[in-house]
Amino acid sequence: MNNIMKYIFFAAIILLSYNFLSAQNKNITGFIFDKDNQPLNGANVIISGTNFGAASDINGYFEIKNIPFGIYDLEISVIGFKKEKIRNIKFYELFEPLRITLRPESVETDQIIVSAGKYEQRISDITVSSVVIGPEIFSKKNIVQLDEALRYVPGVSVALEQVSIRGSSGYSKGAGTRVFVAVDGIPIYTGDTGEIVWEMVPITDVERIEIIKGPASSLYGSTAIGGVINIITKKAASEPVTYIKTFAGVYDDPSYDEWKWNKSKRTFFGVEAVHSSRLNNLGYTFSIKRFDNDSYRENDFKKRLSGYLKLDYDIDVNKSITFIGNYLDMNRGNFIYWKDSRNALIPKDSDRDQTVKSDRQFASLIYKQKFSDTFSGEFKSSYYRSNFEGIGIELTTATSNLFRNELITTSKINDKFVIVSGVEVSYADVKSNLFSSPYFLSASAYVHSEYKFSDKINSTLGLRYDFIKLDTLAGANALTPRAGLNYKYSDELIFRTSFATGFRAPTPAEVFTSADAGSGIMVVENPNLDYETSLSFEIGAIYQPINFIKFDAAFFNTDYNNFIEPLLTSEGNIQFVNLPKARIQGVDFTTDLILIPGLLNFSVGYNYLWARDINNNKAMKYRPRNTVYSSLEFTPYSFEFRTDLRYWSKVEEIDFNLTKPPINLIADGENRAEVIVVDLSIGYNFVIGASPFKIYLNGKNIFNYNYVEFIGNLSPIRNFSLSLETYF
Amino acid sequence: MINIYMNRKFNKLIKIFLILIIPFLYSCDKGIEPYPVETGPDITSFEGKVTFVGAWPEGINRTYIVVFSEPSRFDVNTLQYIIGPIPYGVSEFNYNSIENNLGLIPKLAAGEYPYVIVAQSKTPELSLLRQDWTVAGIYFNQGNTALPGILKIEQGKVVSGINITCDFNNPPVQPPSRWKMNYE
Known part of the structure; x- marks a missing residue:
């Protein structure tokens, strides 16, 4: 426990030492539109983690007053539209009103995927089953190793640290894999056992994870007989x-x-x-x-x-x-x-x-x-x-x-x-x-x-x-x-x-x-x-x-x-x-x-x-x-x-x-x-x-x-x- | 004003959330448990007599009664129980599977076992390899020598009359020297 306290103290010192900027205040203003450029009335605009917020008027205009200078995340939400989060707004550099466009809320079916054909395709165009995972899951579930996230993907199972897609592998103590696991298309299996060392996956730099379910040997070769991650x-x-x-x-x-x-x-x-x-x-x-x-x-x-x-x-x-x-x-x-x-x-x-x-x-x-x-x-x-x-x-x-x-x-x-x-x-x-x-x-x-x-x-x-x-x-x-x-x-x-x-x-x-x-x-x-x-x-x-x-x-x-x-x-x-x-x-x-x-x-x-x-x-x-x-x-x-x-x-x-x-x-x-x-x-x-x-x-x-x-x-x-x- | 509005809405949403996660929070059993410590004597066993006919082969280092879970499949995958050793040169050996247990496998579970044999080995050390063993006798049901007899063990009972004859002058059919797996 002493070690934990030491780490928390250390982390707190690091984190807090960056948080003293100007004490000046300013208003933040902007307009909110839908994708057809029509103003959205009644959208909530909130500065993440604060009580500062406002709602847009009939012209889509909003104004949040008396904000201390700083770097903020802004959350914009209205029923029927996808919640938008704008990160890292450097408020002390902001003089023009913001222009924010909200997209209708929907389950995404048209994501871009590169793993199905080694070039960019829309998921709605491909001929195989696939899943795309975003990086948010790592923070939300405090995941430190990719295989923990894969445990929650339908059709993918992980026994100890051995991954399998649609039952392609049972368990063999890390000897061999039937799933091609790659970073930007480059495989990361070892040369001896052919296992995936999950600790090698840089999860802090992940934009998305594409999973192809089913054999993909015709594109990726031997290890892709069960699928691709x-x-x-x-x-x-x-x-x-x-x-x-x-x-x-x-x-x-x-x-x-x-x-x-x-x-x-x-x-x-x-x-x-x-x-x-x-x-x-x-x-x-x-x-x-x-x-x-x-x-x-x-x-x-x-x-x-x-x-x-x-x-x-x-x-x-x-x-x-x-x-x-x-x-x-x-x-x-x-x-x-x-x-x-x-x-x-x-x-x-x-x-x-x-x-x-x-x-x-x-x-x-x-x-x-x-x-x-x-x-x-x-x-x-x-x-x-x-x-x-x-x-x-x-x-x-x-x-x-x-x-x-x-x-x-x-x-x-x-x-x-x-x-x-x-x-x-x-x-x-x-x-x-x-x-x-x-x-x-x-x-x-x-x-x-x-x-x-x-x-x-x-x-x-x-x-x-x-x-x-x-x-x-x-x-x-x-x-x-x-x-x-x-x-x-x-x-x-x-x-x-x-x-x-x-x-x-x-x-x-x-x-x-x-x-x-x-x-x-x-x-x-x-x-x-x-x-x-x-x-x-x-x-x-x-x-x-x-x-x-x-x-x-x-x-x-x-x-x-x-x-x-x-x-x-x-x-x-x-x-x-x-x-x-x-x-x-x-x-x-x-x-x-x-x-x-x-x-x-x-x-x-x-x-x-x-x-x-x-x-x-x-x-x-x-x-x-x-x-x-x-x-x-x-x-x-x-x-x-x-x-x-x-x-x-x-x-x-x-x-x-x-x-x-x-x-x-x-x-x-x-x-x-x-x-x-x-x-x-x-x-x-x-x-x-x-x-x-x-x-x-x-x-x-x-x-x-x-x-x-x-x-x-x-x-x-x-x-x-x-x-x-x-x-x- | 916006804060009051948010707080009310937030409380309502918390309630909705809790109602929706109730299906997730159903109680379930605790999964696997530690196996209990076995208490009291277990009499589940079988017994009988092994009769030897003819002169014992030379160089035999061990003779056991061995129980397998599959007919004519003599290998470590089907090995269930070992009784012995049977002293070299005897003409009869009365046994009980608990009293004469070799100790390598602590217990024989209730069930049906279609291959009970007497096996002999000449190797200096105990070996589990098929090629190191010869089958000297097979248990048959009431004299029916067409197929090996099935040993039926019932929980809490002693099965008697599991008698085996080993005729060194007329040895039984030997199982394959190496079990041919279907995929070999």
Whole structure:
């Protein structure tokens, strides 16, 4: 607790020291219009976090009197129109009346997305299911790591830290991914295990997160067989802006006396600072973050320090170059499995005091050039170094270097026809006593086209060729075609359908891992592991009868060949093997409702998933059949209230053999239940001096419901946090 | 004036919000719980006699009665219980599954087990690999040797008469040396 107090004091000193500007007062005036330039009468105009406010008159004019000089956020709201927030108004520079235009309130269906075709498209035009998440969620729910936000996206599930879209992955201890996770289109999976290190995602610089549900191998290659999560970063601010956030939290006591293992409260805290600005043609953003978490479990602590730098330089109107650099240093306990269900928060005796030290560095360069109004090119180059040391009875080490280059061209043949093509080369080398020291090489080429037959019918066609060579394994070739159709039946109803093939090469970790898993169980290599392929079909529709309601529904079916899964072999070893046939079918249903425009929003998503191993006629492991996600958000004036519900039905199939004698690797591991988690968030916006502040109180898992996402790992118990953020 | 108006409206909105979140705040059970500590003796078990016919092979280091959950599938994935060791060279061995439990697997749950055998191994150390074991005898239901007999265990009861004959002169059919997974 002393550390927390120290951090709060430190943060308060930093924050308050910036808040003494002029004591002079002035009036703020302006006009409010609708999109047709008609004045809006009765609109409330409020300075966030203050009692200063006014309503617009019949001419749309408003005047707020006697405001101290400073930098403010202005909130403008009127029933039927979307609440507008104007940030960072430098009141001491403001002499002209403001002109503010409000848009009608509606659920957004026409957002821009770049991940479906590697160029800008409207969501209403694309042929696959997609979701776009804004960055507000990170503040509102005090999210410090992206996978926490993904847990609330319908159709996406996260078990421990392993993400899956529409059941594409179960759980494999971080070895391999079936979701292409990228920052500005550049993948961030490691060269050895192929896992996503979520701490590397710069969430303070996120403009939006685009999620493509379903195979996208024909554009993104091997790791996109389950879908795509593309994090789009912000452009640097045109004026200097500094953002500071600090938070502290505490875990509640566990539900049962048997689980109490520590007399003092377990805490977590963090602080981060971001600065962004522009010097002529050079925009820059840099940030530094510190995060310490004691954890509610023994030997599960996490301490991390990360730094981020983004530079974007506009060479001229047609050329630009962007650099992103990211560094992460982490030290954490290695809680692998619980001792048993009566000792759910302490590790097995054999795993006590095991720790993992890791450092990761990521650098990327993006060069864009517009050659003409119809032809542009983009070159992306990246390097990702990952290094970790597992310190236990034995020292396990792995260092990997992943190099990647991609050239993309976009040709707009005419208003109806667009072609995107590209070539891609990547190489990884690994040095490890876990996976030996293999290398990995891939080369690919792709072409993707979009053709509009009319205003109502849009089609896509794509093809990708991949060559992959993993060390001693024979080289593999794959052709992955894809086709899709979008049909706008009316302004309210849009249909989409697509066929896609997928391809995934095994990662070095899946092929070459050779390690002791404990209890006499060995993870053994499988040099005969084959690559997996898939064929999927999807049909879906968006229906928006009025601006305040949107429905999105989809049916999907994916057939896999040679699906790669970890399995306990007849020899009693864990090995990655190919399941000859697997099928995943399901439906997605999401709806967004604006119950009271500008005040009360509700969304709910339901996903039914039937994933089965065809040959053995049983469910695939670690995939819940039913999932429900919902959120309710209420934003009166300067307050924000939000509650989220997450439900998973009980997972049917797990590694039962690991949970009982004679192996008994995870005692009582079959002890699992459905997942019902409710979170609550309360926020308040206010101003101190001249700077806007936000304060959030978050209660996560407020009913202290006990559940596991993976066997032998009790998920976070009830915890509360208080976060404070400001910018100036 | 604007403040009074806002306060009234705000109070009303708070009430609406609370009513709307009630569906979220329904009570539910607490999810998973710690398993209770087992108390009192559990008599759920089976017993019988193993009869050996002929001369014992040389070099046998251990002989066990082994229970599997799937017919003719001899591997660690289906292994449920082990009784033994049976002393080398005996002609008969009377057993009870609790009294003679090897201790590697503490308990056999109630249920049906379609493959109960006597298995022997020559390896110096205990091995779970199929290739290190030979099946010396199989439990059959009342002399029906067409298919292995099904052992039916009921909670709180002792099942008797699980007798197995091991005829070293006429050894039984051996299960596959390595279980062929459907996807191999």
